[in-house]
Amino acid sequence: MRHVLLCFCVLLGGLGGLSSSPRLPCVAGQATPPPVRSAAGEEEEFTLDVVNISLPVTVLNQQGRFIADLSQADFEVFENNRRQSIIAFQRRDGLPLNIAILMDTSTSVRYRLAFEREAITEFLGKLLDNRRDQASFVTFDDEPRIRAGFTNDFQQLARVVNSVTTANGRTALYDAIKQVCLEQMPSASTRRRAILLVTDGGDTASDTTLDEAISIAQRAEVTIYAISTKGGGVFRVEGNPYFNMDDRNLKRLCKETGGDVFFPSDLKQTKRAYDLAKDYLRNQYFLVYEPSETRNNKGFREIEVRVPKHRGARILTRRGYFPGGLATGTK
Missing domain, CATH: 3.40.50.410 (von Willebrand factor, type A domain)
Incomplete structure (x- = not known):
């Protein structure tokens, strides 16, 4: 019998850059989900991929000046147009590069x-x-x-x-x-x-x-x-x-x-x-979120970061990511 596989905490962004924040634990599932059956009645194997994504973010006002002193509550993160929960945040200070x-x-x-x-x-x-x-x-x-x-x-x-x-x-x-x-x-x-x-x-x-x-x-x-x-x-x-x-x-x-x-x-x-x-x-903020979509597809996932209180702000961060992490032989 083929069973569902669970892959937990592939840490794409890593929390090593959060020098003053506690390292977040990887939490395993409490039970193995039931197998998924195909139309032919066979049990299909799929993988869940729980991933923490890290984002360096720069926020500029309309004059090109940095917007300082933002808090975690000021940010919203969307992946493929779905709102995500920010699980860790650090201001611009103290982040090695x-x-x-x-x-x-x-x-x-x-x-x-x-x-x-x-x-x-x-x-x-x-x-x-x-x-x-x-x-x-x-x-x-x-x-x-x-x-x-x-x-x-x-x-x-x-x-x-x-x-x-x-x-x-x-x-x-x-x-x-x-x-x-x-x-x-x-x-x-x-x-x-x-x-x-x-x-x-x-x-x-x-x-x-x-x-x-x-x-x-x-x-x-x-x-x-x-x-x-x-x-x-x-x-x-x-x-x-x-x-x-x-x-x-x-x-x-x-x-x-x-x-x-x-x-x-x-x-x-x-x-x-x-x-x-x-x-x-x-002058960067550092956000970490855990995607709500955990199926391990290999397609590109688009990211959008918003700061609703500063609607005219220019926000610099990466446009998205590929599940699976660091490239090791991409042609």
Whole structure:
């Protein structure tokens, strides 16, 4: 006789990032449900998958300023349009971060390489000042190269960043995202994971597609932020972005993983973009919920977070997830 299987507490989001919150217990079912019979009278086997989902959330008002001092009661979470119960909550303070800096070193950015090094080094210096966060450094042209694993040693990272003095070849942006998500993020010390892309947004060399890169990042629970290196010129009209395909793809990559993209038009705005990216990472709430739908289907589950008291707010969080957790070989 085939029986119903129960799989309890596959912890997608993990509660390791809730440093000041108690770890929630996994509670097993009290009895095995009766078997389900098919139309032919045979007992069908299915799996229940009870999952805790974690969400880093940034909330901005209409002027782009962070909305601080929100409580758990201010948030509503929906999965596939169904209201969910928030079972754990933490404010923005005290949440350690693992962030991978991905720097474009292809031919298209060779004239901006020196400024990129300077800006990334300054960004890391500000980000790692509390010694609790960790960063890694990756470059990509024809292929990605992991140049430094996760560390909070700023001096080591600064030396590695400043050793990058040449830029040539094509751009394997999506391959770099895939490699970092599959090879680096599983060893991260916290479930609050992010990527900062420094790139013009083009991809001319990857075997990985945009859709695959998004899917892999979502499975790895990685939030992607990007700073465009295009600067002024033909891609800007009166200081505003003119979204060609590369720009739109970069925007979609960030939005669907819960991050944001910045299109600075000059060096001053570029430095401001790095400060904003740091502030976004520093100003996050952390929500955990247990999905009410426990059937173990493999389809994508859409997530929406609302803050009803601030209806005009802009809310940054990942668009959804795939049941089953971290990707381990997605093509």
